[in-house]
Amino acid sequence: MIELAVIGAAGRMGKRVVSLAAESDDFTIVDAVDMPDCPDAGRDVGEIAGTGTLGVKLADDFSGNPGVAVDFSLPEGTMKYLPLCRKKGVAMVIGTTGFTESQLAEISDSADDIPIVRASNFSMGINLLLKLAGEVASSLGEDYDIEISETHHRFKKDAPSGTAVAIAESICKATGKKYDEAAVFGRSGSRPRRSGEIGMHSLRAGDTIGEHTVYFGNLGETVTLGHSAHTRDTFVRGALRAAGWICGRKPGLYGMGDVLGI
Secondary structure: OEEEEEEOOOOHHHHHHHHHHHHOOOEEEEEEEOOOOOOOOOOEHHHHHOOOOOOOEEEOOOOOOOOEEEEOOOHHHHHHHHHHHHHHOOEEEEOOOOOOHHHHHHHHHHOOOOEEEEOOOOOHHHHHHHHHHHHHHHHHOOOOEEEEEEEEOOOOOOOOOHHHHHHHHHHHHHHOOOHHHHEEEOOOOOOOOOOOOEEEEEEEOOOOOEEEEEEEEOOOOEEEEEEEEOOOHHHHHHHHHHHHHHOOOOOEEEOHHHHHOO
């Protein structure tokens, strides 16, 4: 049985991590943490998640030494608990997005001491899409314009989504581009589309879980790759799969592709 800590346990994703981990025969939840000002602090995390009493209260620090921590919080939450995991030797699965370059560098540096799986999306379908998007872009060549659109719920703070950025980066890696130079965010004004750019478009509406579409178009046809998530449990199951996989691994920074072997 893997001893699990849940970071951001009072959030939308954190609650589902608690629920599905509690149902699993592979995990036992030993710690559940969130920011110190969380209104649910001190409550049983099972009651917060709606699964019944689990005997673990929501705190702002680990009470023990879990084997792995699953983090779906905010960048400030990850940065708060990353040094603690590093100090205690706790493996991490990080699903938080919206990091700055310096925060990403700190995560990478921490992977010198602990194993970390960091992914913008833990869906198996999305990770296959990441692979396919690069292959399609490389095969079609520069004659095809590339546009990426993503839609999420109204509460999502970062835009474009981490998954949309990951798709664009996969395309850039496959085609020899640099993301910072190729990406264009939204469109306004009256200039024509430039060759080689990757359009990035973000929509926020209602309770949409997550939709990503990649368009490859030339003057005669359009090729479309897409993925729609119907439930957050898709991501949670992937994260728990990663949590089981990362235990006992050597320190290093891993991706979901490593977990899935694709």
